[in-house]
Amino acid sequence: MSLNLCADVLLLHLARPEQIASLTFLAATSPLSPVHDLAAGLPINHGSAEEVIALQPDLVLVHRYSNTHLVNALEDLGFRLWEVESPDSLESAAAQMEALALVLGNPERGKQLAGQLRQLPAGSEPASNTSPVVAVYGPNGMTTGAGSLLHDLIQRTGLRNFASQQQLPATGRIPLETLLMHPPRALVLSGEKQQQGSTLAEQTLQHPALRQMAGTLPTAHIPGRYWSCGGPEILEAGQRLRQLRTQLTAEGAP
């Protein structure tokens, strides 16, 4: 049973369907979920201790940032908990998958997916001081700096991350002005494409200044759901980054 969207993602990929007692309601409905298809039709919960008690699952997946009161209560009630983390590198994502697969009794499935992840940057040179700089820009100017999985992936693809150049933390914000003053070679837009403009945060992606800039730069769309949970969706993110890198090479970038 999972009480967190990221845990849902991993569970769906690593467990056999009959092992899954319940997922969060987000898995099948939230625009942030990358696993709509897999989650369809499975039983859901709303992340409360009551639901856990009612179901009496063998294992409860929580997230590092789950409500501590909830986690403590479940511990006191004697449930077996497993804490999912948001991985900070490709390696930690792979390791987490292997570990969870082992707990779930499907170690081969874990090894297989982890192996794919570890191979991901294959065919690319790691980034050097001359590599082109790419800026990740999401709703509200959210970006991701050193110590994040996407940053790791960017580096391995032979690109430098704008956010880490600016000494921004793993989760940070780029003011539009900074972006315009130090224009990167390429953009990675991490908003959900189909939803743009419906919130203020996403309106920042519609700002004329950004559109004007994006019009002149190679741009990849990699919504956060492809990389924020550390599931195998990273493969797709890696694919898109590699395309971007290829495009930049074709344009003569070092």
Next chain:
Amino acid sequence: MTARHWLLSGLLFTVGTLFLLSLMSGRAELTWSVLFGNGQANAQLILWELRLPRSLLAVIVGAALGMSGAVLQGFMRNPLADAGLIGVSAGAALGAVLTLYSGLAALFALALPLGGLSGAALAVTLVYLLAGRDSSILTLILAGVAINSFAAALTSLALNMAPNPYAALEIVFWLLGSLAERSMEHVSLAAPLILAGMAMLMATGRGLDALSLGEDTARSLGISMPLLRLLVLGGTALSVGAAVAVTGSVGFIGLVVPHLLRPLIGYRPSQLLLPSALGGAALLLAADIAIRRMPTDVELKLGVLTALIGAPFFLYLLIRTRRQHP
């Protein structure tokens, strides 16, 4: 030159100076020569697409808030009336939120300011009915508290029910306001409505002067109360509603500015309108410059700063006016 001319020229000069300073404030270091078309393309982009709309909005939104404060205070004959305090801004925010997150604003852009306008109109009418004429300061403030918290609750509800996961995080913007990353689209969306509202407010001068002698006397002096009411409530709804729809609700401008300027113009309500608009523009520009020049990693919300200045000022005013008219 009369004293009033000096005051107006001084305010105009302040607004102009702050406007230029605002164009020069931000994360990126720009040189003055950028103003004359020099510098790289991105510097031009920053100036014209980021800082110009931001500064323009500060001017018109500040002017709308300042003038509406002066008009509401004159109309209610209550020095504590202010669009933010009496819940008009909160109502506008609710209206804007409903149109924005329901997707209506995506269908036609004007829906956003119109939503703000309707919310503001509802709130200002409600306040007027609850505590409109010659009400005690206490009644007005309590009515404001009620409308404010109700509108804020509904706004929060609407944001939490919105299908988009980012929506719930944006309550801060609507409650505290911000000019960050606004574009010329926002300016062209809000400016016509704000200016129309301010034109209506400007027409209230005679009525407000007469009202300082009470409603009966004002009517005996040929003032039509229904017309005046329409101008005040409509003008406030238009200007504040459209302003809040693009910048969120920035508090206290309409409270502080008219109060500071009133002694300088001899207390006549009609004489306070234009100076309050200019003063509001200057104050909002100054506040917006200040938050950009503060060494914080994440820019403060505009309303944080105006509340830091405005709330103590409000308390001081409250204590003083309560002493004068218990």
Next chain:
Amino acid sequence: MNIGIHNLHLRLGDRPVLSDIDLQLDAGEFVGLLGPNGAGKSSLLRCMAGLLPPDNGHIHLDDRPLNALPRMQRARQIAYLEQDADCHWPMMVEDVVALGRLPYRLATRRNWTELDPVCRQHIDTALEESDLVALRRRRVDGLSGGERRRVMLARTLATGSRLLLADEPAAGLDPAHQLQLMQLLAAKADEGMTVVVVLHDLALAARYCRRIVLLAGGRKVADGSPGEVLNPEQLSRTYGIRAYVGETEGLPVILPLDRI
């Protein structure tokens, strides 16, 4: 200006406030509107000022129906001094007085010194007549209660209307300024202005008003010269008091003695 009231009825909610009032006032009359508290004096005055529409009956101003008169014209012809009138903002005395010129639109000028000569003349005269010249640049919040009453009166005079309706203008004035006020109003009436004042001071009314209209319970109970109306019998009937009515140095004296 003459004003005619025919068969006027007014109710506020279920309560009849004025019933069956007939009154004809001619130009230059100085009328005291008297009666006990709650008799309907203020309501009648507000009806005459066009502020309160009667439920029944007509009010004519120079033979034109009052309610057909355009707002601005009415404001120029009728000056109304509210009971307990006051200014909500601490404005300068001459600025408050200048508000009386609002019906002429010119007073919207930012500074009263920029006003046209006629307008200025009216303001200056009003200030002089109300003995306020020395105070003209003072703020009203620094004045005594009596001084503020005079400012409010000067404001009504500045309008330059031909009908003045004043609700208890003498309340709160010291004896000297009460006399000055009544002399001023009498002089205005002599100039042709129709003056209607609500008064509680019987002696003052008897001495200055040329005509007394006595209201009780929303009805007109007496109408005539002070000598005809203000006699002991009438006073005991309407006010419920025993009063001494006499004269000293040729002037009327009315002294309430006790309640009946």
